[in-house]
Amino acid sequence: MRSRFLQLHHRTTTKLIRDKKEAEKDGAYRVAKRIHAVLLNDGGKTSGEIASLIQSPRSCVCEWLRNYEEYGHESLLEGHRSGRPSRLFENHKTTLCDIIDSGPVAYGFLSGVWTSPMIARVIQEE
Known part of the structure; x- marks a missing residue:
């Protein structure tokens, strides 16, 4: 399978770098990691290389990149996590x-x- 690379506009890259720093400052490390993956891909790294660098499964990196292409910046943010259902009424x-x-x-x-x-x-x- 051929590697696909994002081609981000300079302003988009600048915004992502700023958002990554803000996410790290706020303790949103998962968001920062996804933004980092997008930036690395824009820099020419393959999903396999990114997975090794940020120590995440390649399948997750591919999903993050695919979601970013389809849904944009919002796809990198934390969504609702269902978790285990509450046992309390x-x-x-x-x-x-x-x-x-x-x-x-x-x-x-x-x-x-x-x-x-x-x-x-x-x-x-x-």
């Missing part, structure tokens, strides 16, 4: 939020700061 979530807002001392803990094990215990007890 909405009314349980509301109750849990109320308990957390009132603080751990009000619930009977000695610590003034919530920890994950404490919240897990509240979920089990409620």
Whole structure:
């Protein structure tokens, strides 16, 4: 299969570089990595070379580049991640939020700061 390379306008490249720096500053490392892949491809790197450089699967790099070609800059941004479905019903979530807002001392803990094990215990007890 023949390698395809993006041909970005100078202004687009400048905007992507600026957005990559901003994403890194904000901690959006996945977005920065996808932008970096697009910039490397524009610089003449193949998807295999990019995958090695940024330590990501080649299939992901190909998908990022294909999405960028089709949908543009928006395709590089983070979307909604479904993840595992919640096991709590909405009314349980509301109750849990109320308990957390009132603080751990009000619930009977000695610590003034919530920890994950404490919240897990509240979920089990409620």
